[in-house]
Amino acid sequence: MTGTFPEDPVSGWEKALVARVTGYGIFRLSESGVVSSWNAGAALIKGYSAPEIIGKHFSAFYLPEDREAGVPDAVLQTARDYGSCETEGWRLRKDGSRFWASVSITPLWAADGTLSGFAKIVRDMTDKRLVHEAVRDSERRFRLLVEGVIDYSLFMLSPEGIVTNWNMGAARIKGYEASEIVGMHFRKFYTPEDAALGLPERGLETAAREGRFETEGWRVRKDGSRFWANVVIDAIRDEDGKLIGFAKITRDVTERKVAQEQLESARAALLQAQKMEAIGKLTGGVAHDFNNVLQVMRGNLELLARRHGRDKWSRERLDRAIEAVEQGANLASQLLAFGRRQALQPAVINLASMLRNMEDLLRRALGELISVEMVIDGGLWNTLVDVNHLENVVLNLAINARDAMPGGGKLTIELANATLDSHYHALPDDVSEGQYVMLAITDTGTGMPPEVRDRAFEPYFTTKPEGEGTGLGLSMAYGFIKQSGGHMRLYSEVGHGTTVKAYLPRSTEPVAEVAPSTPQAVIGGSETILVVEDDKRVQSTVVEMLTELGYAVLRADDAESALAILRSGVKIDLLFSDVVMPGTTRSVDMAKMAARIVPGLKVLFTSGYTHNAMVHGGRLDPGVHLLSKPYSREQLATKVRRMLLKPHAAQSRREASADQASTAASPLSLLLVDDETQTREAVSELLAQTGHEVLQAADANEALDVLNARPVAILITDVQLPGDSGIELAREARRRNPDLRVVLASGGDRPEAQSVGFDFEYLRKPFSEEQLRDAIEAIVPRRATSDDPDRV
Known part of the structure; x- marks a missing residue:
């Protein structure tokens, strides 16, 4: 120093x-x-x-x-x-x-x-200070990190479950500020039912025992709303192993849960759709073969009845056999109904009149122990539905209700107008918002437990003992209502009865006139009928039935054989063909070619299962006539006779109005535009037979050249043309000649009048000679009546 x-x-x-x-x-x-x-x-x-x-x-x-x-x-x-x-x-x-x-x-x-x-x-x-500052800085950064996390709720609990700190994520997810929750027990975040079960304490016990606890469940925010939480609780111990608290991490995974539930729902819907599609295909094929068998049985039974029906003993047994055939046919119809593959022929009706007509039938079917009450609102809307199938649905639902009331009870059938929107029980995706007619059938029976109610519309599901039900009743009704564009819901509670509500779309069209279903005498004829059927047994039976009715009958095993007979020049008045045929030529295509070979030929189809050959949207195509298998001798005779005697609608109008007939009879110049040569030639031949002058063109350019060269009164054009469409052609043609009348033809849906922009008649391909004449007859009078209120 x-x-x-x-x-x-x-x-x-x-x-x-x-x-x-x-x-x-x-x-x-x-x-x-x-x-x-x-x-x-x-x-x-x-x-x-x-x-x-x-x-x-x-x-x-x-x-x-x-x-x-x-x-x-x-x-x-x-x-x-x-x-x-x-x-x-x-x-x-x-x-x-x-x-x-x-x-x-x-x-x-x-x-x-x-x-x-x-x-x-x-x-x-310095070294110690730097270490200290590093630790302090690390702690500060960690604190800021924890406090700054907003997607996770991170906080500490005392060993007793008291909240000791709180981060921003916890505040965002749970809604509490730190000052509001620190010092409170974390039980506050649980639903009352979970807290009552002791789940918070159980979680801490597990974490303390095993070191970690993870779970998911509903939790409650400060505002009372619930969220689905993923929770992890870790035990925190000091150097000596003493428990000093818990670290709790909570994540709001509600969106994931909703997405998972939606995915599961979509998977279930896809599985159900695939199952229904598979069952539909299976039942469709079974129905076709089954109905062919039933047709052979019914036809031969009726032939036997005509020969041996005078013997009482034989007649009784033949009647029982025929009744069994009808029951089999009904079963096949149910198979197609729940698969939504039946051919419907809907008409605009008012369900009130249908229900009143069924009242006596329902009372007889339900018996004296069941009282029936009908409640029909005034001003009931019309609906478009196949009334025969709907009557079967009502009867089946009523019988189901009767079976649920073995000791008697009350059945209430209600009709009312209804509007379905997004507030209606979370409207399903396949149900459109709009106006409907509601048909509700309520019983006071035993009701259904939830596990039965949830499966009630599934095919083959039934709670009835073996031998007392097919399990197709409710599923058949559901399939028919859905195929008709409607919706069905089921409400049931054990001991309080069941209500089935069917919603059918409202129709603003007037009620269609329905011919009275009075029994008609079996009448035959002397015309020539070509029967096209690949099943030899069915073919033999129907040929014998028609021959017995007096008709001259030719037979063919497939479409090619039938076309060969038609081309031979032999006079054929009616083509009677099965829909499902072997070979490369479909029966529908055969009918189109037959109409070109023999103009004016009447065509009647028959099938036990039409699939989509002539049924679109669950409905028969316009102009298609179908006799479903199995049919009786009376049904066959009546349908064939009506087909052969049915007059052309155009002819009926000419007879009804001499003035219009005179106008329509005058020869007109027509331009037919179609890029398919065979179709154009066939239709031209039909038009030429009416006495009109027919000009042809294969596309829009060729058509405009014809229109430039000479005047034309009516343009008949296919919508789908190479280059410019038929609609564009018609617009240009009408620009040049505003008095030109237009007929549009297409294999698709009718074009919207607003998008087309001019008046037109419409022909849906394939169209018959009768439909072609009707279109011309409908458009010709407009030369003198430009303000026709019936314009398209």
């Missing part, structure tokens, strides 16, 4: 020891703070040699801001007042670098009690 100390009590060897210490800076200050001694440790720590620093004020070691704040003088004053001063802080070395110093200043007193200076000990604690 260098320098002198007045009245220094320190011995020489002590001074020598201090001078050699390098881990501590030990030096003396005067009473005013001037450095008066310096050891090796001070030189090493602060960078000053003794000559460089002795005589200078110790404030040179302080940061400028500390000097300005008077810190050096303050620490000396503290040492005077309290006998010592212990402090830490940043200090400066000679080179200007900083280090963290641990400082102890002790005042030195002379023998007379006067202050002689200060002893100052300095230690470089």
